[in-house]
Amino acid sequence: MNERPELFVGGRWVSSKGTERAAVRNPATGAYVGSAALASPADVDDAVAAARDSFDSGVWADAAPERRAEVLHKAADLLEKRAPELARSITGELGCPIWFSEAAHVPNPIRHLRYYADMARDFPYDERRTDGANTSVVTQEPVGVVAAVTPWNGPLSTPTLKTAPALAAGCSVVLKPPPETPLTVYALADALAEAGLPEGVLSIVPGGREASAHLVAHPEVDKIAFTGSSAAGKKIMAVAADRIARVTLELGGKSAAIICDDADLDAVIPKLLPMALMVNGQACIAQTRVLVPRHREAEIVDALADALRGQKVGDPADRETRIGPMVSERQRDRVAGYVTTGRSEGARVVTGGERLDLPPELAGGWFVPPTLLAGVDNAMRVAQEEIFGPVLAVIAYEGDEEAVRIANDSRYGLSGSVWSAAEDRALAIARRIRTGMVSLNGRPQAFGTPFGGYKESGVGREMGPEGFRAYLETKSIATG
Template structure:
């Protein structure tokens, strides 16, 4: 049973985690299962005063060095112990993530829960193997170059990865020696509390990690607080612009992982049936609510009809429904608001001239129940200047855009304010690599190949600034200092 679960399986997280203790909250919110609209639990809702307190205790912990001055091996041991604690309750976490987000239980079991645990262990290993000091000499001068924690981090995370999103920031920040104030989204905040339990049990000193679910006002308070040295944000590009502007006013460090409108470039030598089968999972991640979704499908004009037909057949076979059913591919969207957003975009696409080939609406409640379900949707006759091709829909929607030759395909793929992900599909991997090198995006897959664990993740253009995962993710939480040693001072 997940910590905080009541006798009726409701998860009651009605307190905030600040200074290593659970504190009363002025506000509370019911968290609803988007699959059946039943309550999953209750979350505390932080105020700006709570955010101010969390930053203050984080500053104090950092100033006293209760965490940052510990050896990397000690910090690594705490991260590993927290990972072990989460792993021991992984089945309960799978249920919790599935309930509050609506992702399929298969996705929760294979990715949404094990990946955060793996991430904690990765940064435990990395901080132990990373050289944080080195001596550089030139002529008679000698300097000690030191990489040290950036300070107090405000980590603001979205609802579509309720455990992994926070861990992407908390793991490298804690490994580096920072203090962290985490603000998870109110739509799906319950899984993030598990980090509080795990790190408290693992021995993290009080004040080093606080968890305060809250609204935009709480987030803005964190972003503008002079005690916050770095803001790490994942979310919409619109909010990212606001955060970057506010951080710019006080030259605060910032990393942003924002929206995407990624292109899947199908070359003329690709096997159509293979593409139709293997591309869909890259579009339907988190029920289509993933920033890296391959939502623009670029097809050669000469093979457009055959590809649309194959995609239509594959989309029509997608099983929509109960996230706990092992054969379900797509569960519900996270909220009524998100459902209406996707519906509105389909209407906009039709007005602009796109054609709905498959899907385009809500399935019958008789088939899926009362949740926030939307049919996987294939749009054809999409032009790249349409809003459905340029704006992030964040739903199970793919639009087919035709091109004349490879040069035009690359131009269309790059004709976007975003640059987060993408893919190239071909019978010739060398040709695929050649095209992939031309795409202005942070990640590219050839024929659906997965990225190696430890590869950096982040975007070009308005998809963000900075990188998460890998050694690059650790560097985001370190500052570099040079100390002139002279001839006689020791280096350590």
């Protein structure tokens, strides 16, 4: 059992001033995993006050970049020593397959800490500029107190993606993880505290919507970094506007995978499915709209259906499992509801869509089978709304022009992919898609490239130098 009866406020373990607790259950079985105290508004106030005091004192903001780098590197080392334990913890509270926890959910946070440690040390904070007569120093300073609000589908990776660059820049951070997955994230507190992060600089206060709303509206918060739904992002943006708080918003997606008429399906499908089904389909960058040439529609639908039927669904602790459960019963019912909606709109359920026949030990789990919807029109809800589950929608097109038009016919613009035997053609199409990230033929993005989207998929960028600069303010000093 993983019991977290206290909150991490200002670098100390303290009892919550509220009474709520989150009981965490294994999504695959329904078995009790552990619990965590949830923060009340009073706890959030204490966390923000600690962050403000620490920032204004300069104990971290004025620390030498080399010192900040040292702490982040040591924290990364400490997490790495706990990697197997952390992977099991993430799979236990989120339900993603253990192999994915080991390959991504644990290594990526460690990599983020090290990347931003190096950036903190090497970044050119001062630049001297002259026009021939006058000279100024343009300097970069930490933005201040950061409220980081994170979702349940990245229990350790998303918190670290915000905390690492913020701390590297010299900010103080109040991290608010969700009640669905509040357990593994405390390993970040343990590691940073042991690594020497001064008291007050980091607080971790799990909570629900009330705690989130109180945190983002707090007048002492200078910057809000949020990952979640576009609907919540709009509310945060409106609240931030009242005091001109800085924001980075990484929001929803409905990404299109464009399969060109010259694509080799034997090469495409094994690479496309992991991009569509990661975290059991619960990923904002999932490639869930599959755009196919009309004259190859039947062929591609058959191939995708066969591949989906071959995905092993079951216990995420089993290394052979490809698809685990949804994070909660509510999420399971939401995804199943979208399949029903697709049918009512005229889509055809080719495979999936029904409750699974699972062994008795998984009968209490929240599973949705990999589902393929064919005959989808891009105006349907299942093509326009983020389902956040293992549901793919096949949409037919006539020619590259229509493929680009359909891909762009979305309020989202987070990710996407183009699949073609001709690299120049794939690149030309990718340049025309209004989205923040595109993969050619399933290639992964290079580490250090920016992550974020167009339109309702967000504001600003995370990862890379862009993710570091998001936590800095620019000041010009006239020197002569």
